[in-house]
Amino acid sequence: MLPLNQMLNNNNHILEAKEFSHSFGAVKALTNASLALKKNEVMGLVGDNGAGKSTLLKILSGIIPLSTGKVYIEGKLQNFRSAQDALDAGIETVYQDLALVDSMNAFQNVYLGREEISSNPIAKLLRLVDDKKMREKSKEILESLAVKIPSVNGNVKSMSGGQRQCLAIARALMWKRNIVILDEPTAALGVQETEQVLELIKDLKSHNVSVIVVSHNMQHIMAVCDRVTIMRLGSTIATRDIKNTEISEIVGLITGAILEENKKN
Ligand SMILES: Nc1ncnc2c1ncn2[C@@H]1O[C@H](COP(=O)(O)OP(=O)(O)OP(=O)(O)O)[C@@H](O)[C@H]1O
Ligand SMILES: [Mg+2]
Numbered sequence: 001m002l003p004l005n006q007m008l009n010n011n012n013h014i015l016e017a018k019e020f021s022h023s024f025g026a027v028k029a030l031t032n033a034s035l036a037l038k039k040n041e042v043m044g045l046v047g048d049n050g051a052g053k054s055t056l057l058k059i060l061s062g063i064i065p066l067s068t069g070k071v072y073i074e075g076k077l078q079n080f081r082s083a084q085d086a087l088d089a090g091i092e093t094v095y096q097d098l099a100l101v102d103s104m105n106a107f108q109n110v111y112l113g114r115e116e117i118s119s120n121p122i123a124k125l126l127r128l129v130d131d132k133k134m135r136e137k138s139k140e141i142l143e144s145l146a147v148k149i150p151s152v153n154g155n156v157k158s159m160s161g162g163q164r165q166c167l168a169i170a171r172a173l174m175w176k177r178n179i180v181i182l183d184e185p186t187a188a189l190g191v192q193e194t195e196q197v198l199e200l201i202k203d204l205k206s207h208n209v210s211v212i213v214v215s216h217n218m219q220h221i222m223a224v225c226d227r228v229t230i231m232r233l234g235s236t237i238a239t240r241d242i243k244n245t246e247i248s249e250i251v252g253l254i255t256g257a258i259l260e261e262n263k264k265n
Helices: 053-060 083-088 106-110 121-125 131-144 161-174 191-207 218-224 247-255
Strands: 013-024 027-038 042-047 068-073 091-094 179-183 210-214 227-232 235-241
Touching (some): 013 053, 013 210, 027 042, 027 053, 027 227, 042 247, 053 068, 053 091, 053 210, 083 091, 091 161, 131 161, 161 179, 161 191, 191 210, 191 218, 218 247, 227 247, 235 247
Parallel strands (some): 027 235, 042 210, 042 227, 091 179, 179 210
Antiparallel strands (some): 013 027
16 A cells, blocks of 8 residues: 555646556557646647557556556546446546447447346346436436437437447446547548537536547647647657647647747746
8 A cells, every 4th residue: 555645646637647658569659658637628639640649548548557657536546457447437438439339229329338227126137228217318418418419219320420429428428437538539520520529529528527639630629628738759748728829839849840848838
């Protein structure tokens, strides 16, 4: 057991990644990468291809075991051994390939793998799923979001990419995760769908959710984020308030045309 002062970190941050280092064989994917997410903020994570963004996020979602570094949630040191540990700690990650089940309808997908057991004792015994309760709760959540899904009974196969992305994000709210990680949520979407997803990301704040979003699109980053952290060659080199920066500065930091610094802040 660690002493209390080593277990507790800055409580203003809902999530902290501290000094992550990670190698895949000879490839150093992360070197001392750190990131701190405040409550109810949207933090952008940007960097060139291979800068280490997905690796950092995979560690935060328990998919890649942490070899060097620390994860804190609300100041409390975590020890993720699996993706389930991260989910249990309140972190929901939405990947581009989403893992929605096409043969199921929207509400079944929202409940995927975590079906509510009917309160009827016999049904409970048989582990029957209470469809009605599931449908109502999914409907409630989906209706509370900025983006509308046509019908919770509709097959997800017939939904647009944007609606599917929104559905996956709705899952996070359903399970009361308070941290949502989105790795390139708009990369495969059309213009209108992209707008829907960006709207939903902004809306998450009003649901008490803090968000980390990776994107290569600087306009999207400027539109939805409160702050942005820039990664370069496996390291987090700078964090900026969106209102105190501009795209040219972010791009300069990404490419190395603007050298960070620590001197500047
Ligand atoms: N499973 C893996 N096995 C080996 N090397 C990997 C693996 N995953 C990532 N890497 C390497 O680690 C480095 C960081 O990759 P990562 O996927 O984190 O980058 P990224 O910033 O998400 O890039 P992109 O913007 O292209 O998604 C890269 O050099 C990549 O080739
Ligand atoms: Mg990536």
